[in-house]
Amino acid sequence: MTRLRLAMLAAVTALAVGAAIGYVVYAHGQQASAAAKQPGTPAPGLTAVPAGPRLVFRSTALGSGYGHVAVVPLADPDGPRAVTPATCDRVYARASSALCLVADRGLVTTYKAETLDAGWRVSRSSPLPGLPSRARLSPDGTLSVTTTFVYGDAYTNPGQFSTRTLIGRSTGSPIADLEEFALFINGRRVTAADRNFWGVTFADDDTFYATAATGGHTWLVRGSIAQRRMTSLRADVECPSLSPDKTRIAFKKHGNLPPGHWRLAVYDLRTGRETLLAEQHSVDDQAEWLDDDRILYGMPRTGGASATQDVWVVPADGSGSPRVFVHDAWSPSVVR
Amino acid sequence: MYVTIRDRPAGPPAPDARPVLRRVATTVFLLGAVSMLTDVSSEMVNAVLPLYLTAEVGMGLVAYGFVDGLYQGVSALLRVAGGYAGDRHDRPKWVAVAGYGISAASRLAMVPAHGLASITAVITADRLGKGLRTAPRDALIADVTEPGMLGRAFGVHRALDTLGAAVGPLLAFAVLAAVPGGYSSIWVVSFAVAVVGFAVLVLAVPDRRTAGGGGRPAARDLLRVMVSARLRGPLVACALLGFCTVGDGFLYLSLQRRDGFAAQWFPLLYVGTNISYLCLAVPLGRLADRIGRTPVFLGGHLMLLAGYLVAALPSAGTGWTVATLLLLGVFYAATDGVLAALVSRLIPAGSRGSGLASAQTVQVLARFGSSVAFGVLWTLVGPRDALLIAAALLATAVPVAGWLLREAGDAGPAGSGAAAAAGTAEVVA
Numbered sequence: 001m002t003r004l005r006l007a008m009l010a011a012v013t014a015l016a017v018g019a020a021i022g023y024v025v026y027a028h029g030q031q032a033s034a035a036a037k038q039p040g041t042p043a044p045g046l047t048a049v050p051a052g053p054r055l056v057f058r059s060t061a062l063g064s065g066y067g068h069v070a071v072v073p074l075a076d077p078d079g080p081r082a083v084t085p086a087t088c089d090r091v092y093a094r095a096s097s098a099l100c101l102v103a104d105r106g107l108v109t110t111y112k113a114e115t116l117d118a119g120w121r122v123s124r125s126s127p128l129p130g131l132p133s134r135a136r137l138s139p140d141g142t143l144s145v146t147t148t149f150v151y152g153d154a155y156t157n158p159g160q161f162s163t164r165t166l167i168g169r170s171t172g173s174p175i176a177d178l179e180e181f182a183l184f185i186n187g188r189r190v191t192a193a194d195r196n197f198w199g200v201t202f203a204d205d206d207t208f209y210a211t212a213a214t215g216g217h218t219w220l221v222r223g224s225i226a227q228r229r230m231t232s233l234r235a236d237v238e239c240p241s242l243s244p245d246k247t248r249i250a251f252k253k254h255g256n257l258p259p260g261h262w263r264l265a266v267y268d269l270r271t272g273r274e275t276l277l278a279e280q281h282s283v284d285d286q287a288e289w290l291d292d293d294r295i296l297y298g299m300p301r302t303g304g305a306s307a308t309q310d311v312w313v314v315p316a317d318g319s320g321s322p323r324v325f326v327h328d329a330w331s332p333s334v335v336r
Numbered sequence: 337m338y339v340t341i342r343d344r345p346a347g348p349p350a351p352d353a354r355p356v357l358r359r360v361a362t363t364v365f366l367l368g369a370v371s372m373l374t375d376v377s378s379e380m381v382n383a384v385l386p387l388y389l390t391a392e393v394g395m396g397l398v399a400y401g402f403v404d405g406l407y408q409g410v411s412a413l414l415r416v417a418g419g420y421a422g423d424r425h426d427r428p429k430w431v432a433v434a435g436y437g438i439s440a441a442s443r444l445a446m447v448p449a450h451g452l453a454s455i456t457a458v459i460t461a462d463r464l465g466k467g468l469r470t471a472p473r474d475a476l477i478a479d480v481t482e483p484g485m486l487g488r489a490f491g492v493h494r495a496l497d498t499l500g501a502a503v504g505p506l507l508a509f510a511v512l513a514a515v516p517g518g519y520s521s522i523w524v525v526s527f528a529v530a531v532v533g534f535a536v537l538v539l540a541v542p543d544r545r546t547a548g549g550g551g552r553p554a555a556r557d558l559l560r561v562m563v564s565a566r567l568r569g570p571l572v573a574c575a576l577l578g579f580c581t582v583g584d585g586f587l588y589l590s591l592q593r594r595d596g597f598a599a600q601w602f603p604l605l606y607v608g609t610n611i612s613y614l615c616l617a618v619p620l621g622r623l624a625d626r627i628g629r630t631p632v633f634l635g636g637h638l639m640l641l642a643g644y645l646v647a648a649l650p651s652a653g654t655g656w657t658v659a660t661l662l663l664l665g666v667f668y669a670a671t672d673g674v675l676a677a678l679v680s681r682l683i684p685a686g687s688r689g690s691g692l693a694s695a696q697t698v699q700v701l702a703r704f705g706s707s708v709a710f711g712v713l714w715t716l717v718g719p720r721d722a723l724l725i726a727a728a729l730l731a732t733a734v735p736v737a738g739w740l741l742r743e744a745g746d747a748g749p750a751g752s753g754a755a756a757a758a759g760t761a762e763v764v765a
Contacts, residue, residue: 005539012535020528024514027521066516109383109509129592131386149386150592162589194715215715 034062049082053336055296056093059083060308061328069093069100069120074290074334077326084120090132092333094141097123097170101132101146113146115170124172129164134239134286135331137170138202143225144170145200145208165197165210167225175225182229183212183221190214197230199239199286201249209233209240209249220249220267234267239286241295243316250277250287250295250316257282264297266316275318288332290325293317298330361480364489366541367473368496373533374436375497377443378462379504380526384512388519389455411467412700419471419693428472428479428689429543435469436537438462440530446523471693478680478688479544484625486680487632490673491621498614502607561687570679570744571698573737577637578702580730582644582710582723584609587664590647590719591657605661612665620669621677629678630741636670637734639663644727648720675699678744 050073059070065083069091072081088100098116103109111128113135130150137144147165165178178197183190192214200210205225212221212230220237223230238252247269252262253276261282266275281299288296295316298309311332313325326332418435422428442461449455474490481489507529508522515521561567588605624632643663646656676692683691713722 009535009539012539013532016528016531016535020525023524024511024518024521027515027518031515031518060517062517109505150589192715193718 031062031066049084053334055311055326055332056091056098056335057311057326057329057332058088058091059328060330069098069116070329072326078324081326086114086116086120086122088114088331090135090331092135092137092331093335094137094139094333095335097137097141098333099135099137099144099146099170101128101135101148103132111148113144115144115172126172133163134199136200136202136286138205140205142170142205143175143202144168145202147198147200163196163198165200167200167208176228178210178223178230180228181223183214184229185212185214185219185221185232199241201240201242201286203242203246209242211238211240218254220251233269234272237267238262241287241289243289243292245292248316250289252283252285252287260284264295264314266295266318275316277314277316277318277322278320279312279314279322288334289316290334296325296332296334298332360485360489360492363480363541363544364477364492365496366536367477368493370436370533370537370541371473371493371497372500372503373529373536374439375500376504376507377526377530377533378439378466379501380508380511380522380529381443381446381462383505383508384519384522385459411463412697412704414464414467415471415693415697415700416690418468419475419689419691422472422475422689423687426545426686427543428475429537429541431472431689432469432476433534433538435465435467435472436530436534438465438468440465440527440534443523443527443530446526447520470696471689474676474680474692474696475689476541476544478676478692479685480542483681486677487621487624487629487674488618489621490676491618491624491669494621494669494673495614495617498610498617502610502614561683561691566682566743567679567691567694569740569742570682571695573740574675574695574698575702576733576740577730577737578699579706579709580637580726580733581640581703581706582726583703583707584664586707586710586714586719587643587647587660587723590723591660593719594647605657608658608661609664609668612662613668614665616666616669617673620666621673624670624674624677629674629681630738630744632670633674633678634734634738634741636667636674637730637737639670640667641727641730641734643667644723644730648723648727650720678741682744 049071053074055072055074055077057070057072059065059068059081061081065081067087067089069084069086069088070081071084072079086098086100088102090101092099093116096118098120100114100116100122101111102114103111111130111132112125113128113132114122115124117123128146128148130148132146133149134147135145145165145167147163150162150164166174167176167178168174178200179195183195194214196213198211198213200208202208208223208225210221210223210230212219212232218236218238219232220234220240221230221232236253236255237249238254241250242248243250249267249269251265251267253265253274254262257263262284264277264279264283264287266277267273268275277295279297283297283299285298290296290313293316294313296311296313298311300309308328309330310324311326311329312322314320314322418431422431425431439462442458442465445458445461446455449458477489477493478486507525511522511525512518584606591605620632620636640663643660646663647660649656675695679692679695680688710722710726713725716722717725
């Protein structure tokens with residue numbers, strides 16, 4: 001190697017390292033100034049967490065509150081938010097406690113589920129086997145369920161994925177991995193090893209709805225914890241969410257869409273009628289009912305400089321049009 | 337890694353007629369550095385991609401699997417094209433430059449990419465670059481290395497490569513710690529690292545004409561090499577063994593189902609495999625130089641067989657999980673670089689890139705087929721029985737592969753067995 005080439009190599013290396021460090025410093029500074037410009041996102045603290053009907057979510061607004069759990073009153077959802085000290089990738093709250101799924105980013109990322117008490121302190125923590133996907137609590141908060149993606153080395157294992165859905169009591173004792181329950185599809189017992197379950201929604205402290213998948217198809221199933229069994233109700237239903245009056249299920253419908261695309265829909269458990277909602281974009285989230293007439297869901301914001309999400313609202317009867325409910329927010333749960 | 341450093345004679349050259357040939361050529365270290373930096377760069381992206389797609393972009397992992405599954409076949413076919421282009425124009429370095437360049441440029445394209453389609457396109461470009469560069473790079477390593485030292489040289493290269501794969505995630509999460517949610521910072525740093533690797537390749541790696549100034553081989557001639565009696569046995573052996581090789585992901589999943597330790601530390605499992613691979617790549621490459629590549633290559637598959645049996649044991653336990661990971665690492669250390677060393681010796685210099693590419697492609701395609709078939713088997717009979725069936729197939733395939741490789745003719749490095757042995761003793765002492 002000639003001296004000239006060595007000098008060029010040194011120059012390229014210095015330039016690349018300098019530019020990379022410069023960019024990171026710049027991005028760090030941008031975040032700090034963006035946080036300073038946004039009076040709506042105070043530093044994490046416990047001040048002024050609203051006590052009435054409220055929305056609990058993961059705040060994705062830039063600044064020191066990024067990734068923290070935040071709370072807004074339902075009366076003024078897109079107004080100033082109270083930022084709690086808790087950080088979660090997925091959160092679901094009830095009046096007295098919250099379930100928080102979080103990634104420990106490090107040399108190797110590990111994941112855990114935390115139970116947060118009324119003061120947003122971690123009261124219990126348990127390891128999760130993979131990437132956090134869905135979290136739900138039963139209406140009275142006594143049961144909790146988590147869905148995580150467990151995936152192999154993607155390099156040698158194209159397209160393979162596997163989910164783990166674990167039901168437990170909020171006190172910490174595990175109840176079951178849904179794969180241990182008996183599964184009946186169209187009246188027949190299914191024991192195939194490729195059974196996968198995700199997106200549980202609780203009706204009460206025994207009955208729940210969930211997605212079951214096997215052989216490339218998905219089903220809405222109704223399950224009973226006491227009987228340790230699940231029975232199929234309908235095909236092509238993912239991430240069900242039960243309405244407060246327990247008569248309808250909001251869900252993701254795949255239909256004939258390309259891979260990785262879903263349409264929001266509502267299934268009426270009494271009449272069997274399915275209604276596509278006004279949201280035309282692909283939605284990949286477990287919906288949350290704002291009340292018996294409106295549905296909340298998270299969607300990535302497109303076109304922006306940084307990747308963020310907003311929580312949207314759309315009528316549950318297929319009418320109207322979607323609008324942003326809370327900016328820079330993800331993983332909403334309604335607490336009354 | 338320490339083994340690699342100790343491997344280089346630090347003091348004055350040994351009193352030998354050809355001391356330079358004894359040690360691993362500088363070019364191998366330079367190519368190792370290029371691979372290491374490129375792997376740091378690509379593993380930075382891979383480590384955060386699932387989190388980025390799900391937590392930031394809001395895509396499900398099913399979509400991620402779809403992104404990931406796209407490239408496999410295309411990348412394998414492009415390997416042959418890369419190997420052939422390197423041979424045809426007798427300039428493997430510049431084909432490798434194109435491959436590394438595409439991958440480096442794809443990092444920068446991650447900054448504006450936000451949707452599924454654009455991210456898919458960027459990742460596919462990265463993997464295409466990987467497909468293109470692998471065979472010409474291995475041809476360069478083979479070209480600068482004395483035949484008796486091929487195992488060691490490829491071992492050094494693969495160890496550096498794996499080290500890069502270990503450092504990448506660390507760097508990515510260091511950046512995320514400095515700039516929470518700052519994924520564009522990761523893409524920029526990853527791009528910078530790739531640019532340095534690219535510069536090392538362009539500026540420092542010598543531009544060797546591998547055919548020794550001979551004529552340009554036509555496609556027909558190269559095809560003849562690939563189906564020649566000499567290469568046919570090894571290629572069929574690769575296909576056979578590749579088809580009995582279960583994807584790592586399945587092995588990790590079966591451990592995770594059986595063992596609480598593996599479930600809790602699931603994301604760590606591949607690190608265990610990589611550490612074992614990193615530590616053993618050079619020693620096993622040297623062993624292959626001493627006792628022959630075929631026995632080490634076949635022995636590696638026997639270790640994999642042992643890994644399947646341990647993973648299928650009814651009794652769970654942390655020890656058994658760790659043993660499985662170690663065996664998997666031994667398998668990679670004993671087969672990946674060693675296969676390149678084995679094939680390199682069988683092919684004339686002018687068509688080495690094409691020959692290496694065909695062996696690697698056959699292996700990748702066979703493993704892809706095996707992944708699909710094993711997925712079906714897993715569904716039908718469950719993880720344990722599926723692993724036992726794979727182990728039985730592998731137990732049948734290894735002796736057949738041994739018979740197919742009987743004429744690979746490298747029971748000992750021709751004419752330099754004693755020298756290699758002496759060199760080893762020297763380093764150990």
